[in-house]
Amino acid sequence: MVLGFLAEGRQHGYELRRKIEQLHGHTRRISDGTLYPAIDRLERNGYVAKEAAPGRGRAGRHTLTLTDVGRRHLLDVLRAADGHDITDATRFFVVLTFLSLLPDRADQHAVLRRRLTFLETPASFFYDGNRPIRAEEVVDPYRRGLLLTARATSAAEKAWIREEIDS
Amino acid sequence: MVLGFLAEGRQHGYELRRKIEQLHGHTRRISDGTLYPAIDRLERNGYVAKEAAPGRGRAGRHTLTLTDVGRRHLLDVLRAADGHDITDATRFFVVLTFLSLLPDRADQHAVLRRRLTFLETPASFFYDGNRPIRAEEVVDPYRRGLLLTARATSAAEKAWIREEIDS
DNA sequence: ACTAACATGTAATCTGTTACATGATTGA
DNA sequence: TCAATCATGTAACAGATTACATGTTAGT
Numbered sequence: 001m002v003l004g005f006l007a008e009g010r011q012h013g014y015e016l017r018r019k020i021e022q023l024h025g026h027t028r029r030i031s032d033g034t035l036y037p038a039i040d041r042l043e044r045n046g047y048v049a050k051e052a053a054p055g056r057g058r059a060g061r062h063t064l065t066l067t068d069v070g071r072r073h074l075l076d077v078l079r080a081a082d083g084h085d086i087t088d089a090t091r092f093f094v095v096l097t098f099l100s101l102l103p104d105r106a107d108q109h110a111v112l113r114r115r116l117t118f119l120e121t122p123a124s125f126f127y128d129g130n131r132p133i134r135a136e137e138v139v140d141p142y143r144r145g146l147l148l149t150a151r152a153t154s155a156a157e158k159a160w161i162r163e164e165i166d167s
Numbered sequence: 168m169v170l171g172f173l174a175e176g177r178q179h180g181y182e183l184r185r186k187i188e189q190l191h192g193h194t195r196r197i198s199d200g201t202l203y204p205a206i207d208r209l210e211r212n213g214y215v216a217k218e219a220a221p222g223r224g225r226a227g228r229h230t231l232t233l234t235d236v237g238r239r240h241l242l243d244v245l246r247a248a249d250g251h252d253i254t255d256a257t258r259f260f261v262v263l264t265f266l267s268l269l270p271d272r273a274d275q276h277a278v279l280r281r282r283l284t285f286l287e288t289p290a291s292f293f294y295d296g297n298r299p300i301r302a303e304e305v306v307d308p309y310r311r312g313l314l315l316t317a318r319a320t321s322a323a324e325k326a327w328i329r330e331e332i333d334s
Numbered sequence: 335a336c337t338a339a340c341a342t343g344t345a346a347t348c349t350g351t352t353a354c355a356t357g358a359t360t361g362a
Numbered sequence: 363t364c365a366a367t368c369a370t371g372t373a374a375c376a377g378a379t380t381a382c383a384t385g386t387t388a389g390t
Contacts, residue, residue, distance in 0.1 A: 012341075012342090013341075013342070014340065014341050014342080017341095019294075022292060022293070022294060023292055023293075028251070028254065028255065030378095031378075031379060031380075032341095032342070032343070032344095033343090033344080033345090033378070033379060033380070033381085034377080034378055034379075035342095036342065036343055036344090037343090037344090037377085037378090038377085038378095040343095041376095041377095060341080060342085060385095060386090061340090061341065061342085062341090062342075084195070087195065088195065089256070089257075090256075090257070093313055093317075096309045096310070096312065096313045097292075097309070097310060097313065099309045100307050100308070100309055100310075108309075125189060125190055125264075126189070126190075127186075127189060140267050141267070141331060142263045142264070142266045142267055142275075142331075143263070143264060143267075145263065145327045145328070145331060146260055146263045146264065148323075148327060149320070149323050149324045149327055150260075152319065152320070152323035152324075153316070153319070153320040153323065156315075156316050156319035156320065156323075157316045157319075160312045160315060160316055161312070164308060164309075164312060179369075179370090180369075180370070181368065181369050181370080184369095197350095198350075198351060198352075199369095199370075199371070199372095200350070200351060200352070200353085200371090200372080200373090201349080201350055201351075202370095203370065203371060203372090204349085204350090204371090204372090205349085205350095207371095208348095208349095227357095227358090227369080227370085228368090228369065228370085229369090229370075335390100336389100336390085337388100337389090337390085338387100338388090338389085338390105339386100339387085339388080339389100340385100340386075340387070340388095341384100341385085341386075341387100342383100342384085342385090343382100343383080343384080344381100344382080344383080344384105345380100345381090345382080345383105346379105346380085346381085346382100347378100347379085347380085347381105348377105348378085348379080348380100349376105349377085349378080349379095350375100350376085350377080350378095351374105351375085351376080351377095352373100352374085352375085352376100353372100353373090353374085353375105354371105354372080354373080354374100355370100355371080355372080355373105356369100356370085356371080356372105357368100357369085357370090358367100358368075358369080359366100359367080359368070359369100360365100360366085360367080360368090361364105361365090361366085361367100362363100362364085362365085362366100
C-alpha cells in the first residue's frame with residue numbers, strides 16, 4: 001500500500017496513513033509502530049527515498065518518493081500476484097487498487113483470471129467428517145448466513161470480473 | 168477458533184488444523200509454528216487441558232479439552248465482540264461461526280446489531296482530497312469493481328442480518 | 335490558554351512464518 | 363519399500379501492537 005500510494009505522487013507518512021486506513025476498511029487503524037518502521041524498511045531496501053523538511057526538528061514532515069527500483073518492485077509484485085494475494089479478499093483488494101499501474105493490459109487481466117479461477121473452485125466452509133456440507137443443509141442459522149453471504153459476495157465478484165475480462 | 172472448535176468436543180491439534188484451514192478460506196494455510204504454540208499458550212492460560220496418549224513417543228496424539236474456564240472465556244469473547252471483531256469481515260465470520268454457543272438469544276442478536284450498525288455507516292474507500300468519491304465517479308475500472316463488489320457484499324449481508332433479527 | 339489534529343519516532347512484547355526435526359501409519 | 367498423510371514440536375526471524383515520547387499548527 002505504501003509503494004502503491006507513493007506511485008500516485010510524493011507525500012509524507014501521515015498522508016499515507018490516512019489513505020491506508022480508508023482503504024483498509026474505513027475503521028482499521030494502522031499504528032505508528034507499524035507505519036514508520038515499515039517506511040524505514042522500504043527506505044533501507046532502496047524502494048523509497050526520504051527527504052526531511054529543512055529547518056524543522058523532529059516534527060517536520062518527511063517527503064517520501066518512490067524510487068525507480070521501488071516502482072519496478074511494485075510492478076513486479078502486482079504482476080506476480082498469486083497465492084494469498086489472490087486468495088485473501090483483503091489482500092486481493094489491495095492488489096486491485098493498484099492494478100492499473102501495470103502498463104500491460106494482458107498482465108492486468110492475468111491477475112483477474114487467477115482470482116476468477118480461485119472463486120470458481122467449489123469450496124465449503126464446514127464438513128460432516130469428510131463430506132462438505134451445502135448451505136441449504138446447515139442448520140445453525142449463523143453459519144447458514146455466513147455461507148449465503150459468502151456465496152452472494154462470490155457471485156457478485158465473479159460477474160464483475162467476467163464482464164471486465166470480456167470487455 | 169481453537170476454543171470454538173474445542174467447544175464441539177475433545178480432539179487433537181491436527182484435527183483442529185483441518186477445521187481451521189477449511190473455515191479460514193479453503194486455502195489459507197495455518198502452519199505448525201502457529202498452531203502448536205497457540206495451543207500451548209491457551210493451555211498455560213488454563214483454557215485448554217492437554218492429555219498425552221499413553222505409550223507413544225513424540226508422535227502420539229494429544230487430546231485437547233476445553234476447560235470450564237476456557238468455555239467461560241470463549242463465551243465472554245463472543246458476547247463482547249466489538250471493534251475489529253465486528254469491523255474485519257474475516258474476524259466477524261469467525262465470531263458468527265460460534266455465535267450459537269452463546270446461551271442467550273439477546274446476546275447473539277446484540278452482536279448482529281453491532282455488525283449491522285457498522286455496515287450501515289456510509290463508507291468510501293477513496294477520496295478526492297477530503298471529498299469521498301462515489302462508486303459511479305470512479306474512473307479506474309478496478310477500483311470501480313472493488314467498490315461495486317463491496318457494495319453488493321454489504322447489501323447481501325445487511326439483508327440477511329435484518330431478516331435474522333426480525334425472525 | 336487550551337484542545338484537536340498534524341507529524342514522527344522508539345522500546346517492549348507478542349504473534350506469525352519459515353525452516354528444521356522427529357516419528358507413526360497406511361496404501362500402492 | 364516408498365510415498366503420502368498423520369501427528370507434534372522447536373528455533374530464528376520478521377512484523378504488528380501497544381505504550382511511550384516529542385513537538386507543531388490551527389482553531390476556539
